[in-house]
Amino acid sequence: MAETLLTLDRVTKSFGALRVTDTVSLDITQGELHALIGPNGAGKTSLIHQLSGSLASDSGRIVFDGEEVTGLPMHARARRGLVRSFQITSILPRFTALENVALAVQSRSGSSLRFFGDAARDSRLNQEAMEALALLGLAERAQTLAGTLSHGEKRGLELAIALALKPKLLLLDEPMAGAGASESEALVAILRALKARCTILLVEHDMQAVFALADRISVLVNGSMIATGKPDAVRADAQVRAAYLGEAG
Amino acid sequence: MQDFATPMPTTQLAPPDRARLIVPVLLFVALALAPLLGFLGAERYVLALFTRCIIFAIAALGLDLALGCGGLVSFGHAAFIGIGAYAAGILTASGIDDGFIGLFAALAASGLFALATGAVSLKTRGVHFIMITLAFGQMAYFVANSLKAYGGDDGLTLANRATLLGRDLLADNRVFYYLSLAMLLAVYLFARAVVRSRFGRVLRGAKDNETRMAAIGFNPYPFRLTAYAISGMMAGLAGFLLAEQSEFVSPAFMTWQRSGDLIIMVMLGGMASLDGAILGAVFVVLAEEVLSGFTEHWRVIFGPFLILVVLFARGGLLGMLTGRRHG
Numbered sequence: 079m080a081e082t083l084l085t086l087d088r089v090t091k092s093f094g095a096l097r098v099t100d101t102v103s104l105d106i107t108q109g110e111l112h113a114l115i116g117p118n119g120a121g122k123t124s125l126i127h128q129l130s131g132s133l134a135s136d137s138g139r140i141v142f143d144g145e146e147v148t149g150l151p152m153h154a155r156a157r158r159g160l161v162r163s164f165q166i167t168s169i170l171p172r173f174t175a176l177e178n179v180a181l182a183v184q185s186r187s188g189s190s191l192r193f194f195g196d197a198a199r200d201s202r203l204n205q206e207a208m209e210a211l212a213l214l215g216l217a218e219r220a221q222t223l224a225g226t227l228s229h230g231e232k233r234g235l236e237l238a239i240a241l242a243l244k245p246k247l248l249l250l251d252e253p254m255a256g257a258g259a260s261e262s263e264a265l266v267a268i269l270r271a272l273k274a275r276c277t278i279l280l281v282e283h284d285m286q287a288v289f290a291l292a293d294r295i296s297v298l299v300n301g302s303m304i305a306t307g308k309p310d311a312v313r314a315d316a317q318v319r320a321a322y323l324g325e326a327g
Numbered sequence: 328m329q330d331f332a333t334p335m336p337t338t339q340l341a342p343p344d345r346a347r348l349i350v351p352v353l354l355f356v357a358l359a360l361a362p363l364l365g366f367l368g369a370e371r372y373v374l375a376l377f378t379r380c381i382i383f384a385i386a387a388l389g390l391d392l393a394l395g396c397g398g399l400v401s402f403g404h405a406a407f408i409g410i411g412a413y414a415a416g417i418l419t420a421s422g423i424d425d426g427f428i429g430l431f432a433a434l435a436a437s438g439l440f441a442l443a444t445g446a447v448s449l450k451t452r453g454v455h456f457i458m459i460t461l462a463f464g465q466m467a468y469f470v471a472n473s474l475k476a477y478g479g480d481d482g483l484t485l486a487n488r489a490t491l492l493g494r495d496l497l498a499d500n501r502v503f504y505y506l507s508l509a510m511l512l513a514v515y516l517f518a519r520a521v522v523r524s525r526f527g528r529v530l531r532g533a534k535d536n537e538t539r540m541a542a543i544g545f546n547p548y549p550f551r552l553t554a555y556a557i558s559g560m561m562a563g564l565a566g567f568l569l570a571e572q573s574e575f576v577s578p579a580f581m582t583w584q585r586s587g588d589l590i591i592m593v594m595l596g597g598m599a600s601l602d603g604a605i606l607g608a609v610f611v612v613l614a615e616e617v618l619s620g621f622t623e624h625w626r627v628i629f630g631p632f633l634i635l636v637v638l639f640a641r642g643g644l645l646g647m648l649t650g651r652r653h654g
Contacts, residue, residue: 151541153541153544162542164542170532170535172535185545190529192525193521196523196524197524243544
């Protein structure tokens with residue numbers, strides 16, 4: 079049995095009377111691709127926000143890689159290898175695609191208090207950044223301003239940035255959102271390749287993709303975790319069928 | 328997935344954009360030749376005018392580093408000029424004439440003030456940051472006003488310019504001019520290096536998208552604070568030179584209007600380009616000189632012009648010259 083990389087222990091968050099995360103506990107195992115599904119408004123994105131550190135939980139603990147990270151800000155969690163991608167792509171529009179990724183490499187290399195030397199010509203940073211871009215088929219777009227990339231390319235860039243951080247756990251928030259059928263297929267192939275590199279928590283609406291990729295699936299409904307298990311077990315779970323899969327048809 | 332055996336596309340960037348070097352080279356050549364423009368008037372007058380251009384170019388460069396590259400709209404940068412100036416003035420008044428000591432004191436005082444006020448101001452964003460930097464600037468202004476021992480609101484006249492290694496080289500206006508120009512060049516080259524460095528990239532990234540920077544592991548705060556301190560020291564250097572040039576120090580150096588003028592210089596010249604800050608500073612100082620010759624209400628003419636540039640030339644004067652927009 080592989081070891082646990084991330085543990086959520088009774089994590090709770092309310093906005094006023096609305097409990098968006100209701101005593102959620104979850105273990106994510108090293109090396110797995112764990113999918114988090116649930117109907118719209120179930121609190122998936124809120125949970126991702128709490129994991130990445132952009133939203134503070136009201137109570138509960140988050141333990142990552144043997145260390146409690148509950149009170150740490152986002153940048154501190156990212157440095158420890160808990161890396162997220164965004165549902166709404168959130169790149170640096172006025173930087174080139176290459177620079178966007180090179181900054182991530184720079185963050186990991188940890189020497190950013192350098193006042194001299196042209197960072198844009200730093201071959202150590204650029205080399206690694208190019209590898210990440212190439213992995214997502216964006217090598218030719220390296221010198222393009224990120225803001226002018228197509229929607230699909232931005233999504234790829236988003237993944238390349240996350241990859242360049244060499245994360246231990248990658249939180250992917252709906253990477254397929256708005257993708258066409260062929261694009262989705264390409265993304266599934268990419269995610270399958272990423273799986274070999276890091277543990278992934280995938281929030282996704284595309285059920286086909288989820289069942290094709292996930293080692294385990296957790297189902298969140300109204301802020302509560304109603305099931306966690308292998309895809310077949312989750313598919314067969316009566317509660318899940320009633321609450322979610324049935325609705326979705 | 329791509330096959331890694333295929334050669335990687337080259338990571339080499341295009342050769343340095345020569346067009347980008349034209350503007351700074353022309354600017355510095357023009358400034359180097361400016362004192363020779365005898366037709367403008369007496370040499371003493373021309374030198375004094377262009378020395379002011381250079382001094383404010385240094386301060387504007389400093390502000391551009393914070394405002395243009397870091398997105399930190401400081402409305403209190405005149406305070407750094409004033410602190411640099413008072414450091415020079417107070418030392419001279421105490422009988423310490425050495426220029427190197429004066430320069431060091433000006434840089435240290437403005438840098439420390441920037442660190443202390445920046446540490447607080449940078450906890451805020453947007454309008455709050457503007458207001459808090461304005462408040463700190465006003466605080467410095469009123470402290471200077473209350474310095475009875477150093478002239479209070481009348482200011483302080485320096486007995487002489489600072490000496491270098493015991494020699495009064497700076498007394499010569501021409502030497503002073505070219506020394507100031509050399510300092511401008513040094514500040515410009517330093518700022519250019521900083522903007523392009525790893526440090527500068529984080530600073531620019533945090534201006535573009537703070538959340539993204541946090542998501543990849545950067546806390547923008549220490550980078551912004553460092554940039555703010557560097558920026559304040561550049562303005563402090565300008566203040567030191569201003570005090571030495573005019574042999575006079577006064578709270579009027581650090582009014583909020585002066586802070587506004589610095590913002591105008593940066594905006595007018597073209598933000599985040601560095602070249603634009605120099606261009607803007609020279610333009611504003613010369614425009615003030617020329618227009619105030621016609622009317623004391625020179626801002627009535629200058630104001631609408633500023634509005635037109637901001638509305639129609641988003642890259643400022645530099646953008647108009649090069650047809651390029653800087654971010």
